Amino acid sequence: TDSLTAVAEHRRRFPNGRLAEEREALRVRALSGAGRTHEARTAAAAFAERFPRSVLLPRLSPESK
Numbered sequence: 483t484d485s486l487t488a489v490a491e492h493r494r495r496f497p498n499g500r501l502a503e504e505r506e507a508l509r510v511r512a513l514s515g516a517g518r519t520h521e522a523r524t525a526a527a528a529f530a531e532r533f534p535r536s537v538l539l540p541r542l543s544p545e546s547k
Contacts, residue, residue, distance in 0.1 A: 485508070485512040486509070486512050486513070486516065489505055489508055489509045489512060492505050493505060493509075503533050503536055503538065504538070506525070506528075506529050506532070506533070507529060507536070507541065507542060509525055510522055510525045510526045510529055510542045511541075511542070513525055526542045526543075529542060
């Protein structure tokens with residue numbers, strides 16, 4: 483999808499930029515919305531490991547859909 487393309491481009495250009503946390507959360511949501519459930523779960527687990535105190539974390543759980 484276009485959103486995943488934009489997220490991938492941002493990730494390539496700014497891998498550790500100020501918006502990395504928001505970008506990775508958006509990636510999880512976009513993968514989920516595209517029906518790519520396994521990839522979304524893997525990305526969510528990586529997000530939780532990288533950003534364990536993120537206020538966005540609850541929004542990435544399966545119950546938040």
